[in-house]
Amino acid sequence: MENVLSRVRNTLNLIVLAAVLVAQVIGLAVQVKRPSDGGTRLIRVWAISLVTPITRSIIHTQDWFTNSWRNYIWLRDARKENEELKDEIAQMKMQQIRLVEDAGQAHRLQVLLGFKEQYISQTVPAQVISTTGSEFSRALYIDKGAKDGIAADMPVVTPEGIVGKVLRVFPTSSLVLLINDPTSGAGVILEKSRLQGILKGQANGTTVMNNVMSDEKVQPGERVITSGGDRIFPKGLPVGVVSNVGPGQDLFLNIRVKPAATLNKIEEVLVITKIEDRTPELTPGDNGPKRAIDILAQRLPTVAPPPPDKSAATDGAKPTTGTAATGKPAPELAKSGAPTNSTTASGTKPKTADSTASAAPRKTPLADTSTAPKPVKEAQAVPAVKPPAVTADKPKDAQPQ
């Protein structure tokens, strides 16, 4: 009798187990069949609503204690660190001067070429309050949600590099899918070789750049940046560094990328909430650094252009750079360091042509103006810029205007 009861009990247990499993399998099948129904399932909302307030309060309390300790009590080595930071600032200022010039030049070129640039116009800082708790789901919860203007598919970054994108948004929190999750993907480009590919996460937590043909040469150590092709991450954000290159599947390379952001130790992130596409505008002060020669030429009186018949009669020997009014040298002049009109259409050498560097100033507008009768006073007022020195610098500094 007892055996019979035991068997019945076991059978009932198995039926319950089977029912539970079948129900969940059907639930899975429904979710796989309709993956993007647009909404979030209620059980997820409940789970997030229960867990994130607790983790958020723990994180904020811990931060309060940590900040109090660090900012008011534990100030050991602060003076030394301050001095080191000052040195670093001085070095970075020097570096900044060079970068500003480069950026200005790039900006002017973009204007000339009519490039549309993507600007990150609005970001929201957020704090990581929780993980998914699963090794197979590489995602994080942040303490900003729909109420803070967060929306799905917004890029999430740190100063080091990209982190991921917003996957789900809840009222006061959001789920961020990391770039090393197998279901994530980002359009990337190799900084030097300009090869484009797709960054995918792997099951073991590494990131791999796909879609680069095996006949391409990729070196470990090359930087990887976003390409902007995925329409999520703006172009040019740091992604990581190529750590290993090997043969992949189907004539493609297997390029392993070490993410720039430390994905397993992220505490604070920036959510890019607004990206604008706009053509850069050239502002009046954005014409690049003014050269001494330009300032000098503006202050000096100009020489009236000679009559056209005369210049024709001299067989092109007259300097007709066409920049006398502005005082700017012609591009060709700048390149060669010698008058470009030294040879005529007929190929004959002009009478005034001189191949020596010292003769060059005479052909420049500056040289022309210096021979004028009255400019002496004004020329003296300009800080010491001697004509030979100016002409010697010209080939380096001069740019086509």
Place this chain on the structure above:
Amino acid sequence: MTISQAKQERIEVYKFNPAVTIGVPFVALVMQAFIPVKLSFFHAFDLPLIVTIFFAVARRSPVSGCLTGAAIGLFQDALTHQPLGVYGIAKSVIGYAASSLGAKIDVENPGSRLLMTFGFFLIHEAIYITVARYLVAMNLTWLWGRELRDAFANAVLAVVVFALLDKVKQQ
């Protein structure tokens, strides 16, 4: 009659306060989600699985173990970005198996707890990866080194957690 009494004496069935029944799995889930923010290696642990095994073994009721596992697993699924039910299925099976095992062998001493958790962790991972690969088409691979390492780590942690949770048991 004597044999039956002896058997009943051997198998102790425990009960739990409703607050403990709900609170302990919830705390385990919160800790599982929160601790990896500060300690990234904690991803290797599966506190909800350890709690599932503990309750299943203590109650020794397969139905109860299966339902507890399903509930904990579904909650864990809800925190991930993956479809609901992958952890649910894996933990339902573990809950059922742990209860069945708990009714047959002694699972009170640390050695058997260590071995039991080691084995159940591997089974759990195998079920999870199978379901994820063949039902959800997730790109997951079985890495022996990682699985064995994680199984051992979880087994060691389980011995400690079980010892702590023994204090909330009610006979």
